[in-house]
Structures are given as C-alpha cells and as structure tokens.
Amino acid sequence: MPPHPSSHVSSRVQRAREALAGSLREIRKDAGLTGRELAARCGWSESKSSRIENARTPPSDADIQAWCRACGAEGQAPDLIAANRQSAEAHVEWKRLQRTGLRRLQESTGDLYRETKTFRVYVSDVIPGFLQTAGYASALLSSIADFRGTPDDVSEAVAARMRRNEVLHNGGRRFSFVLEESVLRYRLCSAETMAAQLGHLLGAMDLQNVAVGIVPFAEQRAVWPMPTFTVFDDRRVHADTLDAASTLTQPSQVELYARAFERLSQAAVRGAASRALIADAVASLV
Structure with missing residues (x-):
C-alpha cells in the first residue's frame, strides 16, 4: 500500500x-x-x-x-x-491543497497577492493566472480537476481567480511577465476561447503597470526554458512542478530566481514585436 x-x-x-x-x-x-x-x-x-x-x-x-x-x-x-x-511549509503538495477543491487553492494566496508590490512572473506552459479570461481559466482548471480527481468546484474556483486577479488593476502594484512563445500556441481550450484569451492578453498589455515580454521560438537564448515561477517583491518565490508548489524564502533562493527572471527577460521581445507574435498565434487558430 x-x-x-x-x-x-x-x-x-x-x-x-x-x-x-x-x-x-x-x-x-x-x-x-x-x-x-x-x-x-x-x-x-x-x-x-x-x-x-x-x-x-x-x-x-x-x-x-x-x-x-x-x-x-x-x-x-x-x-x-x-x-x-x-521546512514545514516550503514544499506544499498540490494534492493536499486541492483535496477540498480548487476554489480553496485560488483563495489561499489572496493575502500574499494583496501585500505584494512588485510581481515578476515567468511562464512556459500556460497563460499566467493574472492574465487569464474566465473561459480559459475554466478550461484549464477543469483539466486539472479531472487529472487530479479533485472535487468539481471549477466554477467557484474560476470566480475566486477572477476576484483575486482584480489586483492587476491596482495602479500601486507593478507586474512584469515573461512568456515563452509556446504559451500562445498550446491548445488548452477551444479556438474561440483561445482567441478571446489572446485578445485579452493584448488588452492587458495596454495597462500602465503591466509589462509583457515574449521569448520567441527562434530567439538565440542564453538560458533554457524553465518551469513556471513567480517572484513576490524580493522576499518570496513560488516555483511550480507537477506534484508540488514550492515556496522559497531563503535570500539566496530568491536572488537566484530573480537572476533567472532577468536573464529570461533579456531574451524577450516587447512592444510591436510581441504583439506580432500574438497576432500570428491568433491567425493560426483559423
């Protein structure tokens, strides 16, 4: 057993x-x-x-x-x-957090999100939670619930995520995102939902407190694609794997991830070039 x-x-x-x-x-x-x-x-x-x-x-x-x-x-x-x-909280297993459903997982970071002033987010797999539409989040969380066999409270979890994401519109907080181009291409939902999601991403890029960079497939890069992570100010990192969410707070660990974010950010394109990549991804949905 x-x-x-x-x-x-x-x-x-x-x-x-x-x-x-x-x-x-x-x-x-x-x-x-x-x-x-x-x-x-x-x-x-x-x-x-x-x-x-x-x-x-x-x-x-x-x-x-x-x-x-x-x-x-x-x-x-x-x-x-x-x-x-x-030691007692750094490697919190997703299964333990999710055993009462996905809504609780969305709400568990609410205080942290409200307290943080600067977010640095790197993603290599899905659209960042901050930037997700309800439709995209519903498709993603449904697949997670199915894979993990957790209670089906996806609609409540999506609503919780949307409430949590209101922090994005607080001008007193800064958000810097670096996405791999693959994030724009992975089909985790219908073409219609994905098109709406990519349109929402373009709209978020107009926010004054939001910076979005995209690392193109063809970019000659100094660092390899990494698992998704978020740096909260200069004091905490959440690094995701399939079976766990690691919370890292040692100064040397936070510095390591901050350095990784900087290297990945250097490989990203922004402005018109990043918008062109998104437009190409939208066109590929037809």
Missing part, C-alpha cells in the same frame, strides 16, 4: 530539518568548536546543541543566530533562518 500523503509531506519536512541540522553541524566544525564549546558560547546546555545537530529539536530563529554568531558565521544566518521557517 502506498504511503499516505500526509506521511509523504512529513518525511519531506524531516529531510529539510535534517539538512538544516547538517548545515549547523558543518558550521560548528568549520569553526573548530566542540559541541560543549559551542554550548558554552551560546549559553545553553550541551544536550541542546546535540538535539539541534541531530534534528531532534527544531532550532528557533534566535538559536540559529546565536549558533552562527558563536562560530563567526553571522553571514550564513539569514539563509538558515529562512530554511528553518520554510
């Missing part, structure tokens, strides 16, 4: 904690300290150091700061603290 999904999530959390414990152990060894010496510098018991190093006790943010300070490795503390915080 396959393991229960919750045990799968639990094992991932444990592996993340073990990785963090291993990093702290290496920092101590690199500093040439014994567990007892580190404990003395931190002002706690030697057994506490042992429990943290063996992933039996999750350290607090203050514990990590004290550990790194005692080892002269203060610069490593921010990444380790971020890793510690995300």
Whole structure:
C-alpha cells in the first residue's frame, strides 16, 4: 500500500530539518568548536546543541543566530533562518491543497497577492493566472480537476481567480511577465476561447503597470526554458512542478530566481514585436 500523503509531506519536512541540522553541524566544525564549546558560547546546555545537530529539536530563529554568531558565521544566518521557517511549509503538495477543491487553492494566496508590490512572473506552459479570461481559466482548471480527481468546484474556483486577479488593476502594484512563445500556441481550450484569451492578453498589455515580454521560438537564448515561477517583491518565490508548489524564502533562493527572471527577460521581445507574435498565434487558430 502506498504511503499516505500526509506521511509523504512529513518525511519531506524531516529531510529539510535534517539538512538544516547538517548545515549547523558543518558550521560548528568549520569553526573548530566542540559541541560543549559551542554550548558554552551560546549559553545553553550541551544536550541542546546535540538535539539541534541531530534534528531532534527544531532550532528557533534566535538559536540559529546565536549558533552562527558563536562560530563567526553571522553571514550564513539569514539563509538558515529562512530554511528553518520554510521546512514545514516550503514544499506544499498540490494534492493536499486541492483535496477540498480548487476554489480553496485560488483563495489561499489572496493575502500574499494583496501585500505584494512588485510581481515578476515567468511562464512556459500556460497563460499566467493574472492574465487569464474566465473561459480559459475554466478550461484549464477543469483539466486539472479531472487529472487530479479533485472535487468539481471549477466554477467557484474560476470566480475566486477572477476576484483575486482584480489586483492587476491596482495602479500601486507593478507586474512584469515573461512568456515563452509556446504559451500562445498550446491548445488548452477551444479556438474561440483561445482567441478571446489572446485578445485579452493584448488588452492587458495596454495597462500602465503591466509589462509583457515574449521569448520567441527562434530567439538565440542564453538560458533554457524553465518551469513556471513567480517572484513576490524580493522576499518570496513560488516555483511550480507537477506534484508540488514550492515556496522559497531563503535570500539566496530568491536572488537566484530573480537572476533567472532577468536573464529570461533579456531574451524577450516587447512592444510591436510581441504583439506580432500574438497576432500570428491568433491567425493560426483559423
């Protein structure tokens, strides 16, 4: 019998904690300290150091700061603290989020969307959720619900997505999108629905707070097509895979994805050139 999904999530959390414990152990060894010496510098018991190093006790943010300070490795503390915080939530399985239906998944990011000022979105597979029409979203979410066997609440999920996407019309927020040309060509819905979706995309490009770049098939590129990801300000990344949505908060991880977005953005065409690609995609639907 396959393991229960919750045990799968639990094992991932444990592996993340073990990785963090291993990093702290290496920092101590690199500093040439014994567990007892580190404990003395931190002002706690030697057994506490042992429990943290063996992933039996999750350290607090203050514990990590004290550990790194005692080892002269203060610069490593921010990444380790971020890793510690995300160990229980960083790799949230889509199935667990979706088991009560897709509407809940759409609403789960509402606060994050309202709090973020700058969105950087790269997509290689589908039209970004922010830019979807109700018809396109309905076709896409229906296929997801069918594939995953989740409760059929597609109409409610689409309505939730449309409400969530109202943030696009808030002039105080900036949106930068980079799409692979393939996104314009994939047939995930009827030709009529796709034509309406591409027309909606053209309209969104007129918004003052929205920038859309498209990487052409024929572009000589410095980086390869990547899985879809979104960077929220400079503090959080959502990176999607088939089985999971990874939430990344370590400063080095966010910087990596921000750098990837910049490289991908450099390969994109904009303005008249991007509109021409969309027009060609519309023409191919006939």
